[in-house]
Amino acid sequence: MAYDKSIPFSFLKDGVFYFERRIPRDVQHHYDTQKIAYSLRTRSAMVAASRARRAADQLDEYWYHLRIKDTALPGKHRLRIAARNQSHPPSKTLNETVNLSEAVGIYLRLKGKGRPATFKRAAERSCGYVIDICGDKDLQAYTKADANRFRDSLIERGLSGSSITRVFGTVRSVVNFGASELGVTMANPFGNVYFDRQADVKDRVPLPDDVLRKVQSECKRIDDDLRWLVALVSDTGLRLAEAAGLLREDIILDDQVPRIVVRGHPWRRLKTPTSAREVPLVGASFWVAKRILAQTDASPFAFPRYNKSEETNSNSASAALNKWMKPMVPERCSMHSFRHSMRDRLRAVECPSDIVDQIGGWQTEGVGQTYGRGYPLSVKANWLRRIV
Template sequence: MSVPFSFTKNGIYYFERRVPTDLSKHYDTRKISYSLRTRSVRVAATRARRAADQLDEYWYHLRCKDADLPGQHRLRIAAGGTEAIPGVSLSDAVLLSEAVAIYLNQKGQGRPITFHRAAERSCGYVIDVVGDKDLRDYTKKDANVFRDALIERGLSGSSITRIFGTVRSVTNFAASEVGVSFNNPFSGVYFDRQAGVQEREPLPVETVEKLQAECLCLDDELRWLVALVSDTGMRLAEAAGLALDDLVINGDCPRVIIQEHPWRRLKTAGSTREVPLVGQALWAAKRIHSATSGGVHAFPRYNKNGQTNANSASAALNKWMKPMVPPGCTMHSFRHSLRDRLRAVECPADIVDQLGGWQTDGVGQAYGKGYPLNVLKKWMAKLVRGTK
């Protein structure tokens, strides 16, 4: 028995079908490919045929939507855009796929590609599970079916929370834009938000020192990035997206300026900050300046085509670190370790928050500009001495 639109890999059948050229504008890929999750030729043939039939039906729908409506010239719609039927606005219906386009067109300007992908992927999951409907046609049952499908895929509670948050943002924004009264069924959906969530572990001080020693030994661009993060607690994306001018190594207080750039946004408004450079972070900053002259980026390899590719940096560095760190520890563990190391030298909590770009509770914390650099430098110097 042959299995249509398929191939095998390690005995597992995969569905694969090319997107028709005339519909390529609706997709961000040239072909659709995914696992059929079976080694049985009969099961694979059934699933592949069902998937092909679903695609044929949906592609017919897309082609009809792109084509001129038969008898369109007979509709009682004035040139100025009056209503065809009394009481029903022409913009009164909006499909979820159209809602994504509205959302990205209005809110996606200047946002990174990951922002666009998150909206398209999350709402694409909804369309795959319960269909591409008018926003008002979605029900709580649809939302629950969608939740169950995500759980069945083995996604963690935090991932499901993120997907539902994106879907709510897209649907609420699009409904507001077109003036649709909308009771969002994707709000208030219950699921275990802690299911499958792994706590991120801080790196022990001895491990931090071991990794820093390896960085000094290898002395290359990747290790400069590790060393820079290790004694500043920056997020990896913040460090990978630094401009060369953000690393100030001269003067009484060498520092790194963490600010937004066209190629890399910050996670929150409070993430804008300056952190004194001490220990191996200062060494790394000096090595970066000595090796990079006349460029814009501190790490050019991770800043191409106007975007910072922090995922690539994370994959490479986590792979290098894995044999040397305890289970569950990653590059982000340096950020958790910084907080513990500052606690160990009894650094005040609000100074810790300022150094890490964390939100400090309390109305009064919003007043003033925070601690001056010389105070931050004093505590960062204690941190380094306290861990050597």
């Protein structure tokens, strides 16, 4: 890591410039860190200087607003006196007022319990974008013009239609929840904002059968923990995070149906309630399970490499494994393609869709699907054997 004094608030790492700035003490209580650092996504010193200066200016402006917010309003006591002297109550009392940043805090405090860290990050990031563009206003002060300006800024950032949809969905939820908690009835300006939801959206592509077999063959040839993770996902359809966060005790081989127990852990929560399931081990996944349990190290984790902190580092796993697979797989294929392939492979043997959903942990529509315990392991195992 090298610092270049000619480019303010930045450092160079592996040829890429990064922005870095310490948070002033007087506004540090608004943050959960002491500094802000992120990639400027450029190797050009000229571009890095421009982006770093722009980011520094935006922070200075935002910190100014935070300081003003934390400072008592001159003459505020006179406003209280004036309110008491009115013959009728003010149209908007103090408990009916909340800024967007405060609404995020309420939202996370009440709805964020037991949710993964990504839930908090999505709320803070999405609403942070709004604050950057439109300011940290009272919820009822935002207008349709603000929402449209926010949309335009996301498009200028180069976000795809699906990413913009997710950001707007989070902002709408925070605003609706904040207004509901305060008992305020309002039209959410971030609802019904038009944009092309299909812009730059790339379909996820399943792996062709011959490519899938080639990848599995390479996994067995190299035979290390990275390739075990790929092979495990390939014949179970597990999400990468589900597989990376497994304990060794989640792998059961000494039973009539060898299987993996997918359950929530403090270091890796499940995406949905239906994600909790048992998946039979067949083909490459059965081979991996035996290789993992044959290891004599002391770690309780199936993949210790990605569980060295309080949270499973599935992003690191995704980056490393996608990089390794890239020369072998078609364009737009990735680790997530194994889940798409699993559905197609089960369709090819005419597996009923509700069994497919139980194997992959997908949500099945209909009230009746919530009754009972689902299909026995032996039934799921029979269908999985057909595809290997």
